[in-house]
Amino acid sequence: MLPKAIKKSVIAGLAFALSLPFTAFGEETPFNLAPPQLNAQTFILMDYNSGAVLAALNPDQRQYPASLTKMMTSYVIGDAIKQGRIRTTDKVTITDSAWGRNFPDSSKMFLNLNQQVSVADLNRGIIIVSGNDACVAMAEHLSGSTQNFIDTMNKYVAQFGLKNTHFTTVHGLDDANQYSSARDMAIIGAHIIRDLPEEYKIYAEKEFTFNKIKQQNRNGLLWDKSMNVDGMKTGHTSQAGYNLVASATNADNMRLISVVMGVSSFKGREIESKKLLQWGFNNFDTFKTIEGGKAVSNQTVYYGSSGEVPLGVLQDAFITVPKGRNADVKARFQLDDKYLYAPLTKGQKVGKVIYQLDGKDIAAVNLQVMQDVEEGGIFGKAWDWLVLTVKSLFD
Missing domain, CATH: 2.60.410.10 (D-Ala-D-Ala carboxypeptidase, C-terminal domain)
Incomplete structure (x- = not known):
C-alpha cells in the first residue's frame, strides 16, 4: 500500500535532471493559475524539491547570461573543494591575466599582481562581489588555464542535461558563442543548493572586504525582511540587460528558485523576482510524498x-x-x-x-x-x- 502522503498533488512541471525520482513531462502546468505579469524577456519559477515549473515565459530562450555564468564557475570550484582537490586555505599567486587592472569598468575583487590570495577569499570574491579577476585567478589555479576550466564548465553543462547553455568565458562578459536560458540557470542553481551546501552558504553573505575595500552583494533581496531570500546571483551587461537568480524559503520549508533575465533596470530585476517568488508562495505548497x-x-x-x-x-x-x-x-x-x-x-x-x-x-x-x-x-x-x-x- 502507498502511504497516505501520496494522496497529494503536484503542479505538472518539468522535472529536471537532479537525480530526483521524477519523470519529465516536458509540458507546462495544466492548471489555470495565471502567473504574474513581469517586465522581463524571459523568466521561470521552479520548486526546488519537486522540480515543478510553476510559471515561465520563454524559459528556453537563449540569452547572454552575464555574471550568472559565475554560478557555474562557483560550482566547479565548490566541487573541487568538496572532492579535496583543492583546499580553501591554499594560496594562489595572482598572474598578469588575473590582475584587477585588466578589468576596467567591470566588477572585480581588486587583486594585485603577484599577490598571494587564499582560495576562500577568491571564492567569496567570485560569489559575493562578482569579481572577474577572481574568476581568472581560480581558473588558472584549478585547471592550469582558463580554457581548461571552461571545458570543465561545459562538461557539467552536459552532465546536468542543459539544452541551451554553452560557456566560453569564466566570468560572463558578453561573447557571441556564450549563452544560457532561464530554465538552465534554475537547474544550475538547484545543483549548487543540493550538491554543495557549504558553497551555497556563501551566496547569503551580504558583503566582502578585501584589500581594505568593502563591497556589498548586488542581490538586494538579501536585505528584504518580508522574504527569506538566501541567494543567489546577479548579472548585467549592456547586451544581457539585468539578470537575477534568486532562491527563498518560507515557514513551511518550501524552497523556490526564480530566474529573471533581460530586465531593463538594476532595481527592476529585484522587483520582478520578488513578485514571482511571492506569487509562488501564495499559490502553492510542496509536500513529501514518498x-x-x-x-x-x-x-x-x-x-x-x-x-x-x-x-x-x-x-x-x-x-x-x-x-x-x-x-x-x-x-x-x-x-x-x-x-x-x-x-x-x-x-x-x-x-x-x-x-x-x-x-x-x-x-x-x-x-x-x-x-x-x-x-x-x-x-x-x-x-x-x-x-x-x-x-x-x-x-
Missing part, C-alpha cells in the same frame, strides 16, 4: 535469487500542489513491464506512481528497486519458467 529508502510496494521477481523485491525511491520524493487541492489528488501504481526479471540493480527504474487531478495525469514519480537481486540457480529459474508459461496460457 520517503527515501522506504518501500512502498513489494513485487514478485522471476529468475532471481530472491522471489520478491521492495520498490520505492532512494531519495525523498516531493510534489508541488496548488493550495487547497492536495486532498483531491489520486495516485496509481504502474510497472513498466508486466513482470520483473532478475538481475535487478538497486536504484533501477521499474515503474512509477502517477498522480492525477481532475482526471488529468499531472506528474509521476519513478519507482526504483531498493536492493540488488541476482540471478537465481538453474532449478529456481526452471520453476519460474514453468510458472510464467502457465500464466501465459491465461493471459
Whole structure:
C-alpha cells in the first residue's frame, strides 16, 4: 500500500535532471493559475524539491547570461573543494591575466599582481562581489588555464542535461558563442543548493572586504525582511540587460528558485523576482510524498535469487500542489513491464506512481528497486519458467 502522503498533488512541471525520482513531462502546468505579469524577456519559477515549473515565459530562450555564468564557475570550484582537490586555505599567486587592472569598468575583487590570495577569499570574491579577476585567478589555479576550466564548465553543462547553455568565458562578459536560458540557470542553481551546501552558504553573505575595500552583494533581496531570500546571483551587461537568480524559503520549508533575465533596470530585476517568488508562495505548497529508502510496494521477481523485491525511491520524493487541492489528488501504481526479471540493480527504474487531478495525469514519480537481486540457480529459474508459461496460457 502507498502511504497516505501520496494522496497529494503536484503542479505538472518539468522535472529536471537532479537525480530526483521524477519523470519529465516536458509540458507546462495544466492548471489555470495565471502567473504574474513581469517586465522581463524571459523568466521561470521552479520548486526546488519537486522540480515543478510553476510559471515561465520563454524559459528556453537563449540569452547572454552575464555574471550568472559565475554560478557555474562557483560550482566547479565548490566541487573541487568538496572532492579535496583543492583546499580553501591554499594560496594562489595572482598572474598578469588575473590582475584587477585588466578589468576596467567591470566588477572585480581588486587583486594585485603577484599577490598571494587564499582560495576562500577568491571564492567569496567570485560569489559575493562578482569579481572577474577572481574568476581568472581560480581558473588558472584549478585547471592550469582558463580554457581548461571552461571545458570543465561545459562538461557539467552536459552532465546536468542543459539544452541551451554553452560557456566560453569564466566570468560572463558578453561573447557571441556564450549563452544560457532561464530554465538552465534554475537547474544550475538547484545543483549548487543540493550538491554543495557549504558553497551555497556563501551566496547569503551580504558583503566582502578585501584589500581594505568593502563591497556589498548586488542581490538586494538579501536585505528584504518580508522574504527569506538566501541567494543567489546577479548579472548585467549592456547586451544581457539585468539578470537575477534568486532562491527563498518560507515557514513551511518550501524552497523556490526564480530566474529573471533581460530586465531593463538594476532595481527592476529585484522587483520582478520578488513578485514571482511571492506569487509562488501564495499559490502553492510542496509536500513529501514518498520517503527515501522506504518501500512502498513489494513485487514478485522471476529468475532471481530472491522471489520478491521492495520498490520505492532512494531519495525523498516531493510534489508541488496548488493550495487547497492536495486532498483531491489520486495516485496509481504502474510497472513498466508486466513482470520483473532478475538481475535487478538497486536504484533501477521499474515503474512509477502517477498522480492525477481532475482526471488529468499531472506528474509521476519513478519507482526504483531498493536492493540488488541476482540471478537465481538453474532449478529456481526452471520453476519460474514453468510458472510464467502457465500464466501465459491465461493471459
